[in-house]
Amino acid sequence: MPDFLAASPPSLSMLWESADPSEALARRFRFDSPTAAVSWLSEVIAQHWGRTLDSCERLVISSGNMMAWITVGDRRMIAKWSMHAPVFTRLAAIARLTRWLDQRGLPVSPPQPAQDGSLQLEVDGVSLGLQNVVPGDLLDVSDVTQVRAAGEMLATLHTALAAYPSVVPTAEPPRSGTQLVGNDFRSANILWAGGGISAILDLEEARYERRVDDLAKAAAYLGTRYHDWKPTPPDARDSFVAAYQAVHPLPEDQLDEARAIIAEHVAGWPH
Known part of the structure; x- marks a missing residue:
């Protein structure tokens, strides 16, 4: 477990639903606590992006998606993953579209490629993307x-x-x-x-x-x-x-x- 989690575990909330976030975390994502979710994310980022997750401010659940506001090195980033396998192909296509728009000067936050070049990574039964936080x-x-x-x-x-x-x-x-x-x-x-x-x-x-x-x-x-x-x-x-x-x-x-x-x-x- 990353050291920062012991001193400052992330907050957990729902984006728009009235459901209990702890129950949703366990039922939808199979994590028994926010600490467990961030520990898993830290391992994935280390293995597939070759970088260290230094802190996690909050976790937010939206339907079958999870968003984590994190710090990786000197960057504030958002990790977002989905448990819904039927949309994985579409999520990868949206990642490619977002990068294409960024290359043409549109103000988007493009996906940050993993070490193998993946813009949207499929790992442990989820589809996960990583992008920079844009101020505003x-x-x-x-x-x-x-x-x-x-x-x-x-x-x-x-x-x-x-x-x-x-x-x-x-x-x-x-x-x-x-x-x-x-x-x-x-x-x-x-x-x-x-x-x-x-x-x-x-x-x-x-x-x-x-x-x-x-x-x-x-x-x-x-x-x-x-x-x-x-x-x-x-x-x-x-x-x-x-x-x-x-x-x-x-x-x-x-x-x-x-x-x-x-x-x-x-x-x-x-x-």
Whole structure:
């Protein structure tokens, strides 16, 4: 067991579920304590990345995924692993996509390759990735500057994803009129620092869809984080869509359709 665990075991929590985290840790991940989980992670990082895990601040469970905020040498990193074997191939594809976006200058946190070159490692029955922590705060939709930057960034992301040369395995394959989109562009997955967007996080929901649908969904859900979801305020939605249009405009008929889809999302919100 790493020495730091005896003095400072990590916190354990659920990202959004109301389940008991200790019970979820044991039932879903087969660890009897946070200390056991970090001890296992320390061994995996040493064996496959050749590096020493120096500390672990917290563990967070999200469905069948575990996230660990750790320090490795002089780097703050996040280790994330999944127990759900049917998604392992897709997770590897998302890791390759994220690295490709990073190579083209998009603000993402690319996976850090293991010693064998793996971007997403399959080990001990899980699929695990390691990435650097990107400094920043979650996007604030009350700040029009941030909202406009988010609209411009979604347009830039759509342009890049349309050019991605590989196919990402999804429930529905590409079809006419669709392209690869992130499908989860919202405050919980967008970091702001230094006067700009510092990172787009978690592309694991990527799918093939029309741009107009992804833009409308993003506009409606832009302000959502993990709890107490509310629709994005109308002024922020308008600023977001206008900023998108300035970079990668939709035809007028699709822009009208986007507004109608946004209205449907908002109307369907629990009141």
